Amino acid sequence: MTDVSAMSSTEKIERGATAVHQVGLQGAVIDALPAEAVPATRAEAYAMQTRYAELEGQPTRGWKIAATSEAGQRHINVDGPLGGRVLADRVQGDGEAVSLSGNSMCLAEPEFVFVLGTALPPRPNLTPSTRLWRRWPHCTSASNCQVPASPMSPPPVHCR
Template sequence: MSDEKRAARAAEALWAAWTSGERIVALPEEIRPRDDAEGFAAQLAMGAHAGRSYGWKIAATTPAGQAHIGVSGPLPGPLFERFRHDPGDVLASDDMHMRVVEAEFAYLMGADVPPGAGPDEVLAAVDGLHLAVEVPDSRFTHFETVGAPQLLADCACTGRFVLGPEVPGWAEHDLATWETSVWINGERAATGSGGNVLGDPRNALAWIAEDLHRHGRGLRAGELVTTGTTTAPVPVGPGDEVRADFGELGEVSFSFGR
């Protein structure tokens, strides 16, 4: 079986689990990605099913997150338009598996990032910064143990995403020390800061620019990059009201259906 066919069949299997709500223990051995490159190829093949993507997420940007899912570093994954939401929306809850939310900083790219670009050049390509909340999810029953190649094929646990307001004067703020918190049903559930994202969300942006080029891709103008959770992932359930508080920068609020 060709590598292209293996990737396509892996994407088909994962999409079937995504749309049915059933979880799988692992991909069948004959189509299971054997390394990161094959996992990323399967991830790209998911677009034939999920539709248009508008940017990227970064999973496991903290040592605790990496240890939790058994990987040695962050993982990139696509953001799909069909799972994008606005503040105030009511998100479906009946298909959630991981059942967590994450408060994040998301960069909007204003220019393509050329191969080999350094951190300053990557940051210079940014057009804006948004506040956001990711609702990650996985198609695997035990996503913590399947390993990086299969997690990459599973789009690095991408799920729903709530894009919040743009931050005026974003470049003036030191996000590495910027405090954040997540509130569930009016009670504070977690606190953190931008420093939990590889030390600084700008570091995460530079990391994904380099990693995508390693896979033969690159950051493009108009793409959004959400850089990873600033707090520990916060458990949620049906009917919960979520508010991610970024202090004077603003907030992102939404709820889950019952």
């Protein structure tokens, strides 16, 4: 058995990303990562996502966000919203059919992509979601905010 406390963060990141990558290649299902691959910090988890994308050989085409509400955060036991990569081979074009063949979870959760008309300037000490909400201050979370449909449409956005 591996002594988890003696592992470097780099080694843990590599093991976690490799474990998830291998599961995908095998078409297998696991209940959890092996203990030696569980990220100890949010930074390790995001580094693991980066390494996973490298192993997949896929560029990141966008980002999704989870746990945007306190109820959602409690449901998955996290302390704030989580960002996740959308890899190129997971993006479907408008009107493209999506096969659910082999979908062991028997569900689909589509992500909708919005292209911003202008890039958000980098700002230190802000999370990606904070940058979005500062750009459109009328929105308090992803769940109560509707971004304009056209990528060229400027703010303000329409909040419910």
